[in-house]
Amino acid sequence: MLPLPLVLGASFAYLLLLFVVAWWADGRAAAGRSVIGNAWVYALSMAVYCTAWTYFGSVGRAASGGVWFLPIYLGPMLAMLLAWMVLRKMIRIARTYRITSIADFVASRYGKSPLLAGLVTLITVVGIVPYIALQLKAIASGYALLTTPLGAPSTAAGAWWQDTTLYVALALAGFTMIFGTRHLDGTERHEGMVAAIAFESVVKLLAFIAVGVFVTWGLFGGPGDLFARALAVPELAALLSLSQEGRPFAYEQWFALTMLSMLSVVFLPRQFQVMVVENVDERHLKRAAWVFPAYLLAINLFVLPIALGGLLYFGGRPVNADTYVLSLPLAAGQPGLALAAFVGGLSAATGMVIVEAIAVSTMVCNDLVMPLLLRLRRYARHGDLTRLLLAIRRTAIVGVMLLGYLYFRLAGEAYALVSIGLISFAAVAQFAPAMLGGMYWKGGTRAGALAGLLAGFAVWVYTLMLPSIAKSGWWRTDFVEQGPFGISLLRPEALLGLVRLDYLTHSLFWSLLANIGLYVSVSLWRRPTAREASQALLFVEVFDRTQAARPVFWRGRAKVADLVALAGRFLGAAHAERLFAQYARERGLPGVGAIVPDAQLVQHVETQLAGAIGSASARVMVASVVEEETLGMDDVLRILDEASQLRAYSHALERATAELRSANERLESLDRLKDDFMSSVTHELRTPLTSIRALAELMRDDAEMPAAQRQQFLDIVVAETERLSRLVNQVLDMAKIESGHAEWHNADVDLVALIRQAAQTMQELMRERGAELVLDLPESVPTLRADPDRLMQVLLNLLSNAAKFVPAGGGRIELRLTASALGATVEVQDNGPGVPAGQRELIFEKFRQGGDEAHRPQGTGLGLPISRQIVEHFGGHMELRPDRGQGACFAFRLPWQTRAAPAPQSAAPQGDNA
Amino acid sequence: MQATLLQQRLVGLFALGLLLLNFPLLALWDREVLLLGLPLFPTALFLVWALLIAALAWLMESAPD
Numbered sequence: 001m002l003p004l005p006l007v008l009g010a011s012f013a014y015l016l017l018l019f020v021v022a023w024w025a026d027g028r029a030a031a032g033r034s035v036i037g038n039a040w041v042y043a044l045s046m047a048v049y050c051t052a053w054t055y056f057g058s059v060g061r062a063a064s065g066g067v068w069f070l071p072i073y074l075g076p077m078l079a080m081l082l083a084w085m086v087l088r089k090m091i092r093i094a095r096t097y098r099i100t101s102i103a104d105f106v107a108s109r110y111g112k113s114p115l116l117a118g119l120v121t122l123i124t125v126v127g128i129v130p131y132i133a134l135q136l137k138a139i140a141s142g143y144a145l146l147t148t149p150l151g152a153p154s155t156a157a158g159a160w161w162q163d164t165t166l167y168v169a170l171a172l173a174g175f176t177m178i179f180g181t182r183h184l185d186g187t188e189r190h191e192g193m194v195a196a197i198a199f200e201s202v203v204k205l206l207a208f209i210a211v212g213v214f215v216t217w218g219l220f221g222g223p224g225d226l227f228a229r230a231l232a233v234p235e236l237a238a239l240l241s242l243s244q245e246g247r248p249f250a251y252e253q254w255f256a257l258t259m260l261s262m263l264s265v266v267f268l269p270r271q272f273q274v275m276v277v278e279n280v281d282e283r284h285l286k287r288a289a290w291v292f293p294a295y296l297l298a299i300n301l302f303v304l305p306i307a308l309g310g311l312l313y314f315g316g317r318p319v320n321a322d323t324y325v326l327s328l329p330l331a332a333g334q335p336g337l338a339l340a341a342f343v344g345g346l347s348a349a350t351g352m353v354i355v356e357a358i359a360v361s362t363m364v365c366n367d368l369v370m371p372l373l374l375r376l377r378r379y380a381r382h383g384d385l386t387r388l389l390l391a392i393r394r395t396a397i398v399g400v401m402l403l404g405y406l407y408f409r410l411a412g413e414a415y416a417l418v419s420i421g422l423i424s425f426a427a428v429a430q431f432a433p434a435m436l437g438g439m440y441w442k443g444g445t446r447a448g449a450l451a452g453l454l455a456g457f458a459v460w461v462y463t464l465m466l467p468s469i470a471k472s473g474w475w476r477t478d479f480v481e482q483g484p485f486g487i488s489l490l491r492p493e494a495l496l497g498l499v500r501l502d503y504l505t506h507s508l509f510w511s512l513l514a515n516i517g518l519y520v521s522v523s524l525w526r527r528p529t530a531r532e533a534s535q536a537l538l539f540v541e542v543f544d545r546t547q548a549a550r551p552v553f554w555r556g557r558a559k560v561a562d563l564v565a566l567a568g569r570f571l572g573a574a575h576a577e578r579l580f581a582q583y584a585r586e587r588g589l590p591g592v593g594a595i596v597p598d599a600q601l602v603q604h605v606e607t608q609l610a611g612a613i614g615s616a617s618a619r620v621m622v623a624s625v626v627e628e629e630t631l632g633m634d635d636v637l638r639i640l641d642e643a644s645q646l647r648a649y650s651h652a653l654e655r656a657t658a659e660l661r662s663a664n665e666r667l668e669s670l671d672r673l674k675d676d677f678m679s680s681v682t683h684e685l686r687t688p689l690t691s692i693r694a695l696a697e698l699m700r701d702d703a704e705m706p707a708a709q710r711q712q713f714l715d716i717v718v719a720e721t722e723r724l725s726r727l728v729n730q731v732l733d734m735a736k737i738e739s740g741h742a743e744w745h746n747a748d749v750d751l752v753a754l755i756r757q758a759a760q761t762m763q764e765l766m767r768e769r770g771a772e773l774v775l776d777l778p779e780s781v782p783t784l785r786a787d788p789d790r791l792m793q794v795l796l797n798l799l800s801n802a803a804k805f806v807p808a809g810g811g812r813i814e815l816r817l818t819a820s821a822l823g824a825t826v827e828v829q830d831n832g833p834g835v836p837a838g839q840r841e842l843i844f845e846k847f848r849q850g851g852d853e854a855h856r857p858q859g860t861g862l863g864l865p866i867s868r869q870i871v872e873h874f875g876g877h878m879e880l881r882p883d884r885g886q887g888a889c890f891a892f893r894l895p896w897q898t899r900a901a902p903a904p905q906s907a908a909p910q911g912d913n914a
Numbered sequence: 915m916q917a918t919l920l921q922q923r924l925v926g927l928f929a930l931g932l933l934l935l936n937f938p939l940l941a942l943w944d945r946e947v948l949l950l951g952l953p954l955f956p957t958a959l960f961l962v963w964a965l966l967i968a969a970l971a972w973l974m975e976s977a978p979d
Contacts, residue, residue: 067956074935077963081928081970085921224951231953240953242944249944251937258935290971297963304956 002335004147007342008164011139014343015171018196018350022179025195036194037280039287044198045274046292047205049076049265050299051131052138052349053421055204056322058300062307063321066239069303071254073296075261083289087266087275089439091282093542098611101359102272102431103367106453108615109438109539110446111531117367117616119450120431123457124269124363125400126465127427130420132356132404133411135349140165140408142342145326166405172353173401180358181393190358194278197355200347205299207344211325212302214337215309219328223305230308239308256505257422263432264425269359270352277359353401361396365389366614369396374617386572389612411472422504423464430456430511433519442536445523452519456511463492463507530631537640551643552599553636556628560597563605566625570612579608602626645746684727684861688720730862737869744873748783749791751824755817758795762803769803771811781819782896786874794870794878797863798828798890805832805888823876823895831887840880844868867892920977927973931966935959 025035035041054072061069079086090105099105103124107117143164179193220226230236242249265271279285310324319327325345329337369392433456434449470477483491493503495510528536534553560580567576580592583604589595602622609618631639663670695713699705705713736742759773766773802813816827835843844864871878871892881889933939943958950957 067959070959074963077966078928078931078935081924081931081966084924084974227948227951227953241946241955242941249937249941251940254940255936286974286977289974290967293963293967293970297960297967301960 001149001330002146002339007143007146007339010339010343011164011168011346012171014346015168015175015350018200019175019178021199022175022192022196024192026179026192029191034191034280036191036198036278039284040291041195041198042279042284043288043291043295044201045194045278046271046288047201047295047299048197048270048274048351048355049268049292050201050204050296050348051352051421052135052345054299055208055345055348056138056142056325057421058303059307059310059324060320060322062239062303063311063324066241067304068254068257070300071257072261073293073300075258075263076265076296077293078258079262079265080289080293083285086436086439087289088282088285089542090266090435091276091279091285093439093539094276095279095282096542097538097615098607099615100277100611101363101366101614102267102269102435103363104610104614104616105272106431106434106438106449107367108610109535110434110444110449111529111535112615112619113446113450114367114371114616114620116434116446116449116453117363117614118371119453119457121363121367123427123430123453124360125403126461127424128269128356128360129400129403130407130411131424132353132400133406133408134420135353136165136169136405136408138349139168139346141323142326142345145323146330146338146342163409165408168350169353169401169405172350173357173398176354176357176361176397176401177394180354180361180397181390189278189280193354193358194274197274197351200351201295203347204344204351205295207340207347208299208325209302210337211329211341211344212306214332214334215328216302216305218334219309219313219332226305226309226312229312233312236308236311240304250502250505253502253505256508260422260425260429260504260508263429267428267431267435268425269363269428270355273355273359353404357397357400360400361393364396364400365392366617370613370617371620374620383569384573385569389570419468423468426464426504426508426511427457427460429508430460430515433512433516437519437523438536438539440540442533442540443523443528444519444536445526445528445532447525448519448521448523451522452515452517455518456515459511459514460507463495463510464503467492467503527633530633530636533633534631534636534639551639552603553631553639554599554602554628555631555635556599556602556626558597558602558626560592560595560601562625563597563601563622564592566621567605567608570609570621579605681731685724688724688727692717692720692724727862730866734862734866734869737866737873742873744787744790746785746787749786749788750783751781751791751817751826752777752779754788754791755795755815755826758792758799759815761796762799765800765803766811766813769806769811770809771803771806771813773799774812774814776814776816778817778819781817781824784824784874784894784896786894790870790873794867794892795826797867798826801863801890802828802830802832802888806830807832823893825891825893827881827889827891829887829889834886834888835880843880844878920973923973924970927966927969934962934966 028035036045058069058072093099094105097108099108103117103120106120107113110116140163175196176193179196180190216223216226220229227240231240266275306324306328307321310319310321310328313328313331325341326338329335329341370389373388373392430453433452434444437444438449466475467480469475470480480492482488488494489496493506495506498506498510501509531553534551537551564576564580567579571579577592580595583601584590584592584595587595595601606615606618606622609621612618613621629635695717699710699713733742755775755777759775762773799813799815803811806813810831812831814827814829816829818825818827868878871894874894876892876894878890878892881891940959943955945954947954
């Protein structure tokens with residue numbers, strides 16, 4: 001045994017060290033040299049997953065059930081395999097919309113519902129406070145073990161004011177208040193706290209491994225010796241295999257535990273806090289995703305050796321296996337190691353308590369207290385609330401901590417406390433359907449999430465929490481054994497007569513079934529409202545939208561001064577001023593006065609407020625200072641449409657920037673191409689000009705020219721002039737499209753109607769040429785977002801081209817329209833001579849006309865290049881189909897959804913370097 | 915969002931991990947055999963775990979930013 005002052009001194013010295021580490025890290029952060037800005041610290045902070053329950057409890061579990069301690073750590077391994085997709089999306093969403101807790105995440109996704117936020121907070125408090133109590137209990141029993149002789153009954157707990165655990169709890173509350181709520185910055189990031197947690201993770205790992213090494217090589221002759229001796233004892237040998245004592249291996253329980261821990265490693269409030277809220281850079285996830293499981297493996301490596309070592313060493317003596325980590329070194333006469341092991345356990349417990357307290361207090365403040373407070377007339381309208389906000393946070397921290405301590409004092413050795421680890425896991429697993437569903441499924445609604453959460457929570461209370469209370473002896477157990485009112489179908493641990501599963505798997509199955517079932521079915525009951533739909537879109541498509549192209553679902557009128565005042569109330573006047581100044585700077589405005597109070601600004605302010613008081617309260621507060629219109633589903637769709645156009649433009653802009661970079665290299669070839677173009681243009685212009693001039697001179701010089709002859713010459717002059725102006729128009733058109741100055745008037749285009757109209761227009765020409773135009777159109781196709789006049793231009797160009805080449809008198813032109821899921825395809829097939837193999841590539845270039853010199857038809861040679869540019873502008877593609885000896889077949893394809901307008905095209909063929 | 919090659923590999927690895935760490939593949943290791951003096955079943959569990967970590971580390975570290 002160790003003297004009490006030494007143990008007390010060591011533990012408070014350790015807590016002091018934590019303060020120093022956190023202080024140092026905060027100082028470094030203020031100086032701009034952050035210590036937590038790397039993947040290793042991030043991964044270590046994730047290891048807050050390993051609590052005292054891991055540190056002491058795993059050995060206890062292994063001593064009674066062999067490998068059954070492992071599923072709790074294999075689940076996180078599996079979760080981390082998907083972290084790069086799922087967790088990164090969660091981080092991106094939380095970062096973008098300033099979400100600082102699970103409650104806020106769920107509430108924000110389902111239309112910023114305060115009710116949902118409150119419910120999630122309630123579930124968290126009920127599920128997590130006992131878990132905090134468990135950590136305090138671990139610290140208390142550690143003290144008792146170190147300071148009483150081995151094997152002696154632990155002394156009865158003294159009065160509360162003599163209890164060291166209370167002072168540890170208060171010290172932790174102090175730490176959490178100092179490093180968790182020092183200031184309000186709206187991101188809820190706490191550098192000092194994260195650094196301290198990472199430090200604690202190192203301490204607990206080293207301490208545990210030290211004990212493991214001591215037991216394996218100090219007490220025994222290495223792992224071989226240890227396992228050989230264990231295998232010699234039949235009861236211990238049974239721990240090392242799957243099935244024990246004739247019991248078949250409970251695969252379903254193994255699977256359930258793996259799944260449960262897989263969900264918990266993401267949805268426990270402390271995990272969400274360190275992994276999502278405190279994340280500095282989402283790229284850190286890349287390394288942390290494998291370092292964190294590696295940490296878990298390392299800390300579990302010696303669990304079996306310590307458990308078996310303890311069982312062998314103590315033989316039949318009544319030593320609690322949960323305390324082997326401490327009692328083995330103590331019994332072997334290594335008090336120093338025992339003290340180190342205790343400090344390791346202390347670090348595991350304190351780390352959990354600190355982070356959990358921050359996470360829970362943020363929820364309690366933002367999602368429980370604030371919404372109620374803001375309803376009061378006194379706070380709803382005026383006054384600086386920053387101090388009040390901090391005071392609420394701090395009170396919440398002390399409250400959570402004292403609640404945990406109270407539960408520990410009341411429950412003590414009770415079953416309800418010992419088994420709380422997995423019960424807590426099962427509680428937070430209830431968040432999974434609403435959270436994951438909300439991230440990947442746009443159809444989830446507020447009512448669905450509410451119903452699912454309520455049902456899951458209710459089943460959890462009935463099948464897991466009430467039985468655990470009954471088993472603790474606080475309540476009659478007959479309702480567990482016989483069912484309420486003797487109805488055996490309602491027995492909490494064998495609902496509807498399902499007796500094959502153990503109580504945890506049973507509860508998990510029913511609660512998640514009820515949760516997912518109601519979430520999905522109630523969501524499908526009715527359409528999402530406009531607000532739900534818009535939030536769903538922002539969450540599910542968070543990766544698809546850049547800052548600039550993100551739609552803002554807000555319509556109304558606001559005043560900048562009102563918004564500044566509002567932000568000042570919750571963020572502090574100085575902070576609010578900086579915020580607006582920065583907003584102005586980012587938009588290149590001279591000052592705050594020049595800011596236009598548009599939807600963007602309102603959205604910006606609301607997001608900033610959400611970071612401080614939660615999205616639901618932020619919504620209410622913003623709505624109170626602006627005049628806003630209620631959005632209907634049509635408005636949401638319209639805003640979305642505008643945003644997707646904006647997105648198309650911003651894509652185009654990105655591509656243009658990328659092309660600018662390579663433009664330098666291409667300048668020379670462009671120069672040459674420009675010369676080619678100019679000479680082609682001048683050549684094409686000169687030909688009609690020459691003939692006009694020649695004819696005009698003839699008529700001027702020959703006064704006696706017969707009237708009929710003169711008339712014929714004048715007709716030619718007019719025709720040539722027309723050709724000239726057509727050419728000039730097309731060159732201008734081409735230049736406009738190429739330089740991106742063309743005007744596009746997009747509308748919803750019905751392709752079938754457009755094609756019929758084009759056929760109508762061409763009717764006269766077709767008749768003149770004696771050609772037959774056959775349309776092959778489906779009944780109807782989806783509408784297309786494009787410029788109808790431009791598409792008409794393309795159609796007319798293809799049809800008139802075809803008409804030029806078909807044999808006079810027996811021409812046949814087929815126009816086919818086919819629609820697929822991706823887009824529409826239009827084919828124009830003629831029965832002319834087709835395009836010679838050598839010209840197939842050239843035909844889309846400027847001034848290259850089909851046909852040989854002799855049979856060159858009328859035309860400028862610009863029609864096809866322009867058509868192709870137009871089609872490509874709408875994200876489509878135009879090509880000449882392979883010649884099958886039946887004439888030429890031109891086809892173009894247009895996607896339903898215009899993805900991106902291509903950047904100004906150069907005449908040079910574009911490499912596919914995407 | 916298009917599923918990149920990295921994402922497809924990760925999902926594949928997840929499926930592999932789920933299979934290896936559950937019934938019935940888990941039962942394959944349950945024999946009374948010693949591997950370097952260590953009982954096979956727990957050793958195999960840790961080895962499978964370590965292999966998953968190694969594969970994940972390789973995927974993550976070799977992927978471009």
